[in-house]
Structures are given as C-alpha cells and as structure tokens.
Amino acid sequence: KVVAVIMVGGPTKGTRFRPLSFNTPKPLFPLAGQAMVHHPISACKRIPNLAQIFLIGFYEEREFALYVSSISNELKVPVRYLKEDKPHGSAGGLYYFRNMIMEDCPSHIFLLNCDVCCNFPLPDMLEAHRTYGGMGTMLVIKVSAESASQFGELVADPITKELLHYTEKPETFVSDLINCGVYVFTPDIFTAIEGVSTHREDRANLRCVLSFESLQSVTRTFPMDFVRLDQDILSPLAGKKQLYTYETMDFWEQIKTPGMSLKCSALYLAQFRSASPHLLASGDGTKSATVVGDVYVHPSAKVHPTAKIGPNVSISANVRVGAGVRLISCIILDDVEIKENAVIINSIVGWKSSIGKWSRVQADGDYNAKLGITILGEAVIVEDEAAVINCIVLPNKTLNISVQEEIIL
Numbered sequence: 442k443v444v445a446v447i448m449v450g451g452p453t454k455g456t457r458f459r460p461l462s463f464n465t466p467k468p469l470f471p472l473a474g475q476a477m478v479h480h481p482i483s484a485c486k487r488i489p490n491l492a493q494i495f496l497i498g499f500y501e502e503r504e505f506a507l508y509v510s511s512i513s514n515e516l517k518v519p520v521r522y523l524k525e526d527k528p529h530g531s532a533g534g535l536y537y538f539r540n541m542i543m544e545d546c547p548s549h550i551f552l553l554n555c556d557v558c559c560n561f562p563l564p565d566m567l568e569a570h571r572t573y574g575g576m577g578t579m580l581v582i583k584v585s586a587e588s589a590s591q592f593g594e595l596v597a598d599p600i601t602k603e604l605l606h607y608t609e610k611p612e613t614f615v616s617d618l619i620n621c622g623v624y625v626f627t628p629d630i631f632t633a634i635e636g637v638s639t640h641r642e643d644r645a646n647l648r649c650v651l652s653f654e655s656l657q658s659v660t661r662t663f664p665m666d667f668v669r670l671d672q673d674i675l676s677p678l679a680g681k682k683q684l685y686t687y688e689t690m691d692f693w694e695q696i697k698t699p700g701m702s703l704k705c706s707a708l709y710l711a712q713f714r715s716a717s718p719h720l721l722a723s724g725d726g727t728k729s730a731t732v733v734g735d736v737y738v739h740p741s742a743k744v745h746p747t748a749k750i751g752p753n754v755s756i757s758a759n760v761r762v763g764a765g766v767r768l769i770s771c772i773i774l775d776d777v778e779i780k781e782n783a784v785i786i787n788s789i790v791g792w793k794s795s796i797g798k799w800s801r802v803q804a805d806g807d808y809n810a811k812l813g814i815t816i817l818g819e820a821v822i823v824e825d826e827a828a829v830i831n832c833i834v835l836p837n838k839t840l841n842i843s844v845q846e847e848i849i850l
C-alpha cells in the first residue's frame with residue numbers, strides 16, 4: 442500500500458497571499474475553478490494501491506471539514522485533515538502524525554507541498570524510486586540561474602541520479618537544478634526525522650551542563666519537535682546513497698503570490714484541455730457567450746450570451762456576467778456581479794464584489810511584480826465607468842474614481 446501526505450501549512454504562512462487569504466485558507470483558493478489542493482489530490486488518485494490521503498496543517502479543522510468530506514466522496518479515497526497544535530516544520534508535521542500515517546503499513550509515503558503547480562508525475566517517481574533504492578526520491582527541475590536562489594538548489598549524479606549536494610535558498614549560486622517540493626519516501630524517513638530531534642536533544646543536554654541560558658537559546662531557535670525537511674534532512678543526507686532525484690521536463694511553478702495563482706490557473710486550464718476537456722467551457726450553441734481559449738465557468742454562474750470571455754478565465758459559483766462584458770486572464774470568485782460592458786484583464790476579483798457598467802479593472806499582467814495584476818479583496822464596489830489599473834484593493838472598499846498603481850487600504 443501507498444499513502445500520500447500533502448503539507449498545507451497554516452494561517453501564519455500565507456501572508457504573501459493577502460488580501461485573498463483573509464477569508465479562505467490559501468490551499469482552498471481556486472485555480473482553474475478547483476481548490477489549489479485539489480490538483481495534487483487528484484494526481485494522487487493515479488498512484489497504484491493508494492490507501493489514504495492526509496492533509497497536514499495548522500488551520501482550524503472546520504475550515505477543511507466540508508472540502509475533505511466532499512473530495513473523499515468524489516474520489517472514493519479517504520482524505521483526512523490532521524491539525525497540528527502548532528507548526529512543527531515540513532518534516533516535524535509529518536513525524537507528529539506518524540502513527541496515523543503508518544496505520545495501513547504503507548511501503549511508500551508521498552509527501553507533497555500544497556503550494557506547487559505541476560503535473561505531479563507520481564507513478565513515474567515511484568517506479569524510478571524502486572529502481573534507485575534508498576530512502577527517498579525527490580522531484581527536481583532546471584530553472585533559470587537567476588530564479589534558482591528562491592528554492593532549494595541541488596547537485597545530482599548525472600548517471601545514478603543520486604542527490605550529491607543540497608542547499609536551501611543559498612545566497613551564492615550552487616546549481617540551476619532545484620527542489621520541486623514533491624517526494625516519495627520509505628517509512629525510514631521517520632527514523633531520519635527522529636535522528637534530528639535526538640541529536641538536538643543531546644546537544645541541548647550537553648549545553649545544559651554548561652549553562653541554563655545556552656539551553657534556552659538552543660530551544661528558542663529550534664524547539665525539539667520543529668524539523669525542516671530541507672535543511673535538517675535533505676542537506677545532511679545528500680551524498681549518502683539515501684536520496685535520489687527525478688527530473689521533470691514538464692511545467693512547474695511555486696504559488697506564493699496572487700500573481701502566481703493567475704499564472705498557475707492558466708497552466709491547469711491548459712492541462713484540462715488534454716486531460717479533462719469536459720471541465721472547460723465550450724461556447725457552443727447560440728445561447729452561450731463567445732469563448733476564447735481555455736475557460737472554466739461554474740455551472741451556477743450566469744454569463745450573458747453577448748459577453749466574450751477568455752483565454753485563461755475562471756468564473757466561480759453564482760457569478761453574474763452582464764451583456765457586452767469582456768474578460769481576459771482573470772479569476773472571478775463566488776457571488777461577483779459584473780455589469781454591462783465592463784472589461785476585466787489580468788485581475789482577480791474577490792467574493793461578492795460588484796463591477797460597474799463600462800468600468801475597467803486591469804493590469805499589465807507581470808505575475809512577479811507587486812502590482813503586476815489587479816486584485817480586489819472581498820466585497821469591493823467599483824462604480825460605473827471607473828478604471829482600476831495595477832492596484833491592490835483591500836476588502837469592503839468602494840471606488841468611485843479611477844485609480845492607478847495604488848494599494849488601497
């Protein structure tokens with residue numbers, strides 16, 4: 442048997458995702474009309490002999506209750522949310538729930554970061570891992586040398602694929618091969634994590650003999666049960682014939698900012714085009730709007746037949762799109778109303794917002810720039826004919842004049 446664990450983090454981790462993380466946990470934010478965490482979960486479904494999927498985080502249980510029960514029914518695989526009482530780090534969280542994870546005596550455990558966007562080639566990784574042997578195999582990808590420093594950089598043996606060297610977010614360039622945050626491990630991973638805490642405890646005890654203050658300083662920087670997968674496990678185990686790499690040639694992105702969620706929404710919509718085309722709007726028939734490229738429209742949304750939408754548009758539940766509206770590259774969240782002839786480009790429109798007639802909500806579409814996409818928080822009102830360009834607008838604001846390059850608090 443095999444189990445999968447998805448690390449979803451908690452409310453203190455999603456600060457760069459504001460103002461969109463104010464009223465929805467980041468893992469449930471919709472990309473291509475499906476919760477962010479839905480994409481790795483549905484990829485897990487392709488793993489042979491999958492027994493269970495666990496989501497581990499420190500969000501409140503009630504925030505995930507509805508989602509996990511509906512996804513369990515849909516996929517016919519038990520999906521459980523396990524809440525940590527406090528952050529234990531990416532490896533500490535896994536270790537904290539080791540008894541539950543080992544319930545089905547799995548031979549392998551997949552571990553996935555929730556905030557990455559890729560095609561999750563999990564069965565291929567498992568097959569590769571079986572031929573390499575060792576304790577674990579991680580998904581890796583080549584990125585540009587300029588962007589590599591935001592990730593774990595690594596060196597792998599070109600023939601055996603063994604992980605030879607690993608440095609987390611180094612200040613000086615090591616390699617353009619980086620860690621994708623997707624792993625498969627044998628249960629030996631628990632012994633490795635335990636080793637880190639024991640080692641720390643020994644060091645602390647040693648210092649305790651020397652002075653009480655130094656014990657305090659050790660536990661302050663590293664509480665005994667806080668273990669990071671990258672620095673504490675991958676770095677020390679590199680070059681010890683324990684860890685191997687599997688390189689993907691397909692797409693991969695990290696989703697830390699709202700701008701990246703718009704980019705990743707496009708990547709997942711494009712994936713639907715080949716994997717599940719029934720999820721995309723077709724635009725066929727005289728009563729439906731004109732659809733350009735990949736578009737998702739929730740069945741409860743009402744789009745006027747004279748509207749033109751796409752490419753890369755996701756429309757959530759109960760949205761109303763009026764006559765003559767033009768939507769390009771945007772995510773429209775639940776219960777938004779878009780009135781006649783409004784134009785929305787490179788933007789995310791928050792829940793229950795209202796976009797006035799002949800108004801424009803748009804941005805340049807530079808996903809990495811701070812104001813590269815326009816974001817409207819929950820219940821923002823853009824009045825008729827106003828233009829909101831390259832702005833971030835916090836919840837409950839009313840805009841009756843045009844604004845540009847501003848953060849509206």
Ligand code: GDD
Pocket residue numbers: 448449450451454497498499525527528529530531534553554555556557591592593594609610619620621622671695
């Ligand atoms: N449950 C739980 N508890 N989850 C956590 C905790 C914790 O205490 N800390 C982090 N996570 C989750 C995050 O939500 C995320 O999904 C994943 O673990 C990794 O988060 P970080 O440890 O903050 O690392 P990162 O995202 O900056 O970088 C990691 O991922 C990159 C790929 O996206 C590193 O492993 C990099 O090397 C890697 O390139």
